[in-house]
Amino acid sequence: MDERVAFQDRYPDDVAHCYGCGRLNAQGLHIRSFWDGEEAVCTFTPSPWHTAIPGFVYGGLLASLIDCHGTGTAAAAAFRAEGAVPGTEPRFRFVTASLQVDYLRPTPMGVPLEVRARVEEVRGRKVVLSETLSARGEICVRGRVVAVRLPGDMAPPASPASPAP
Amino acid sequence: MDERVAFQDRYPDDVAHCYGCGRLNAQGLHIRSFWDGEEAVCTFTPSPWHTAIPGFVYGGLLASLIDCHGTGTAAAAAFRAEGAVPGTEPRFRFVTASLQVDYLRPTPMGVPLEVRARVEEVRGRKVVLSETLSARGEICVRGRVVAVRLPGDMAPPASPASPAP
Numbered sequence: 001m002d003e004r005v006a007f008q009d010r011y012p013d014d015v016a017h018c019y020g021c022g023r024l025n026a027q028g029l030h031i032r033s034f035w036d037g038e039e040a041v042c043t044f045t046p047s048p049w050h051t052a053i054p055g056f057v058y059g060g061l062l063a064s065l066i067d068c069h070g071t072g073t074a075a076a077a078a079f080r081a082e083g084a085v086p087g088t089e090p091r092f093r094f095v096t097a098s099l100q101v102d103y104l105r106p107t108p109m110g111v112p113l114e115v116r117a118r119v120e121e122v123r124g125r126k127v128v129l130s131e132t133l134s135a136r137g138e139i140c141v142r143g144r145v146v147a148v149r150l151p152g153d154m155a156p157p158a159s160p161a162s163p164a165p
Numbered sequence: 166m167d168e169r170v171a172f173q174d175r176y177p178d179d180v181a182h183c184y185g186c187g188r189l190n191a192q193g194l195h196i197r198s199f200w201d202g203e204e205a206v207c208t209f210t211p212s213p214w215h216t217a218i219p220g221f222v223y224g225g226l227l228a229s230l231i232d233c234h235g236t237g238t239a240a241a242a243a244f245r246a247e248g249a250v251p252g253t254e255p256r257f258r259f260v261t262a263s264l265q266v267d268y269l270r271p272t273p274m275g276v277p278l279e280v281r282a283r284v285e286e287v288r289g290r291k292v293v294l295s296e297t298l299s300a301r302g303e304i305c306v307r308g309r310v311v312a313v314r315l316p317g318d319m320a321p322p323a324s325p326a327s328p329a330p
Contacts, residue, residue, distance in 0.1 A: 098268065
């Protein structure tokens with residue numbers, strides 16, 4: 001595992017159970033994202049069962065990578081836009097309002113996939129990102145995510161195990 | 166399990182390993198779709214680990230449901246448009262070219278989800294579908310899928326275990 005601290009490693013415990021990127025979801029994918037200059041990068045190697053047609057990666061997994069890398073990058077971008085240090089805020093988590101995924105070519109199994117996100121817009125509670133997913137240096141998928149800051153009706157209630165903001 | 170024959174039950178063995186809907190993928194989701202008049206319906210109950218924020222369903226799983234219900238319905242619609250009987254053709258499988266998912270409201274965990282697809286267009290190798298995903302009768306997600314008939318470069322080679330078309 002990459003030893004660096006990923007965006008998702010900073011999520012408060014009570015919102016760190018996402019199947020895609022939550023460090024506290026034992027069955028989850030554990031998608032992790034990092035800055036690389038102005039872009040954010042995520043590397044993920046699918047498991048053998050993440051197949052579509054044999055030899056190629058399942059489109060729903062690719063959509064999940066675009067999705068969680070997008071919301072993670074949105075949180076990091078919003079932190080950065082406010083001049084805040086990740087992990088110092090009580091709650092700062094984004095969810096997906098809209099997801100667009102275009103499958104340009106079949107994505108091969110058996111190699112690491114690189115997902116790159118570019119922040120197109122940070123405005124109020126909304127962050128818009130454009131993404132690419134590549135295998136062996138070739139872009140296989142393009143994505144677009146509109147992420148919004150966690151709405152109040154999704155926020156878990158405060159509890160002794162999850163300190164209130 | 167629903168005892169009826171689903172669209173996906175008709176997929177030839179060598180293209181029935183999809184993580185989302187392949188009956189031959191032991192780790193997969195086994196998404197299954199059926200006609201209900203002019204619409205196609207899929208019912209799916211997420212597992213406890215398919216969570217986003219606790220209490221709500223993971224968006225990547227919702228995208229996967231929209232995706233596989235869409236390609237399954239595309240195959241069935243193409244069959245129907247040609248007047249063919251599902252399961253009588255040597256190979257007839259669709260993959261996703263483009264997927265749009267709009268998350269209108271959080272989707273609650275712990276209840277069956279109903280996905281409905283409407284065929285908007287069948288033209289040549291392409292089928293366009295619009296979809297809704299509901300929980301407790303309320304639409305939580307809207308989707309749009311552009312599905313295309315399996316391109317030649319994704320088709321598995323013929324083998325003794327998978328009769329050639």
